[in-house]
Every structure is written in structure tokens, then in C-alpha cells.
Amino acid sequence: MHCIRRHCRLNHHRRTVWIPPLLCVVAFLIYFIYFCPDYSNPLELVEGSDHVPMCGQYKTATLRTPWFEKRFNGSIEPLLVRKDQVIPDHVLQWWLKLQGVNNASRMPWILEQMFKVVPSGNPYEEQYKRPCRHCAVVGNSGNLKGSHYGKKIDSHNLIFRMNGARISGFEADVGSRTTHHFMYPESAVHLPHGVHLVLVPFKLQDLRWITSALSTGEIKYTYKRVKQYIQADKDKVLIFNPAFFKYIHDNWTTHHGKYPSTGMLALFFALHICDEISVFGFGADRNGNWHHYWENNRFAGAFRWTGVHNADFESKLIESLAKEGRLKFYI
Numbered sequence: 001m002h003c004i005r006r007h008c009r010l011n012h013h014r015r016t017v018w019i020p021p022l023l024c025v026v027a028f029l030i031y032f033i034y035f036c037p038d039y040s041n042p043l044e045l046v047e048g049s050d051h052v053p054m055c056g057q058y059k060t061a062t063l064r065t066p067w068f069e070k071r072f073n074g075s076i077e078p079l080l081v082r083k084d085q086v087i088p089d090h091v092l093q094w095w096l097k098l099q100g101v102n103n104a105s106r107m108p109w110i111l112e113q114m115f116k117v118v119p120s121g122n123p124y125e126e127q128y129k130r131p132c133r134h135c136a137v138v139g140n141s142g143n144l145k146g147s148h149y150g151k152k153i154d155s156h157n158l159i160f161r162m163n164g165a166r167i168s169g170f171e172a173d174v175g176s177r178t179t180h181h182f183m184y185p186e187s188a189v190h191l192p193h194g195v196h197l198v199l200v201p202f203k204l205q206d207l208r209w210i211t212s213a214l215s216t217g218e219i220k221y222t223y224k225r226v227k228q229y230i231q232a233d234k235d236k237v238l239i240f241n242p243a244f245f246k247y248i249h250d251n252w253t254t255h256h257g258k259y260p261s262t263g264m265l266a267l268f269f270a271l272h273i274c275d276e277i278s279v280f281g282f283g284a285d286r287n288g289n290w291h292h293y294w295e296n297n298r299f300a301g302a303f304r305w306t307g308v309h310n311a312d313f314e315s316k317l318i319e320s321l322a323k324e325g326r327l328k329f330y331i
């Protein structure tokens, strides 16, 4: 190297002068990433580890737009959790009329009997200091066929399915795990141990059915033949709150359709208890058909043609929630 001594010292000085500020930046980044609780990755799930991220903190900090704010009501309990839980009278009247019944006088007795068989208490009460909930809500749309979403669905820690959802033979497209299965007596299926049966009650008799199907088997018929006994983990049964049902109809589907579809009920349940939501199996397939993924006949069981739910409105609502950043919508 041909440099005069003074020149060399100057060059060396120039080369080293940026080191202290760089060290400061690195130190700050290390502090920022590892020690600052508000900014550590809030959605990271570390199961079985001592470090449990605090998702609740993240949830309350999420930005709310006026569109969302106008509709969202966090004070309404998604689940019915106690026999003496107050269901406001206007909710009760609406809910009973769904199936043409007016008399709620037996409700306290029915709830008392039910909570002798299914657990009371809310497993989702804790909003702070709890592991994060990454949820996949899996509808039954034919658009899942050939999707190869199976692995992606299974990567969530909570997986919601509903009604007659099938897994065997469809794993590559729909995944193989389920943590919550939403159903009503007429759509009921047997469940493996450890899965939450989430009863969506459309009528008083549905509350009596779950009690019966898990104990005496006295109910065999509602408006059609139903399962007399259901194989399910009694300790994991959850009951959807009629007040939450009405809230979705009033605030979200805004009276489009007679009442929201089971898929909508599962999706808004997720919106209230999950930190991150992915939605699969909702809407028409790419040819505009509304059948289920296990059906070859595109008109069979077509969700849209029941006329009870407003399929187009429900699809648009999911799109709006996706645009708001509330969920990821896989089609």
C-alpha cells in the first residue's frame, strides 16, 4: 500500500467513524425485537413454552375503522354459559319466532337441565395473558374442491367446521384437523374425542335435544328424524348464544335473509374470539355453483337455493371484512 502515514490515519478514521452509531442501531433493534412487549410478534404461538405472547394486548390495539366500529359490539357474549344468563326479552321473542314458537316459560327449566349435562363457564373469557388464537373457518363450499388448501388449513391452531363437513377422502383440499364443529340437531354428526361440539340452537327444542342426545336419548324427532344419541366429548360442548345470533342478524347481515347461515355464525364467533382469521370454503365455485365440496351434482344441497340465507350478501360481507384487514379470505 502506497500511502503517506498521515493519509493512512485519516482513511482509517473515516473507515471506523460509523461503527459507534451502527452499534447503537443494532442495540436498539435487539431491544425493540426482544424486550419491547408491545412490538414483539403478537401472533406467534409458542405452545408448551414458558414464553406465551399476550395476544389480548394486540387485539385491543387493532385499528378500528368507522365501518367496523359501527357494527362490532364486544359486549355481547358469543356463548350461553350459565343457566341464569340473562337473555333480553326482545332477543328471546325474535329467537322463538324463528321457528314459530312464542312461549318461553320453559326456558329456565330447559337451561337448568342442559347445564347439568354440558359445562357452564366460558373458556374464552380470558382476553389477556393467553396464547394467540389463529383460526381457520372452513365452510362447505364446492370452491374447496381441487384447492389444495389442506396443509394451510391444518396449520391453524383452531379449526372451525360445520354441519355435514366431510374430511375423509378430502384431506388435501380441506385439511384433517377440527377443533370446533358447529351444528344443530338436524345437521348433527358424530365427533371424535376432544373436539368442541358448538350447538347452534335455532329453537328451544334444540337445547332439549343436546341434553337428551348426551344422556337419556328421549328426543328422536324435531321436524324430522334426528340423532337420538350423539358421540361427542360432553366436557367440550359449547352453546351458541341466541343474543349473539340476533346481533349478527342485526349488525352484520343486517336482515338480509331470514337469518344468517351457520357459516356466518361460525365466522363471527371467530371474529370475537380469534386474533387472526383465515376463511375457506365460502361462496360459489369458479363456475358459479353453490354446492358442497363432496357433491358432484352442482344442484345438490345448494346452499344458495334454500332461500333462507342471502348468499350474495354474505359473500360480500366476508369480502368487506377482508378489505378491512379483519380476515384472510381464500377463494
Ligand code: C5P
Binding pocket: 138, 139, 140, 141, 142, 162, 163, 164, 165, 261, 262, 263, 264, 281, 282, 283, 284, 285, 289, 290, 291, 292, 303, 304
Ligand atoms: O350448506 P351448509 O350450511 O352445511 O354449509 C356450511 C356453511 O358454508 C354455510 O352455512 C355457508 O355459510 C357456507 N357455504 C357457502 N357456499 C356454499 C356452501 C356453503 O358459503 N356453496
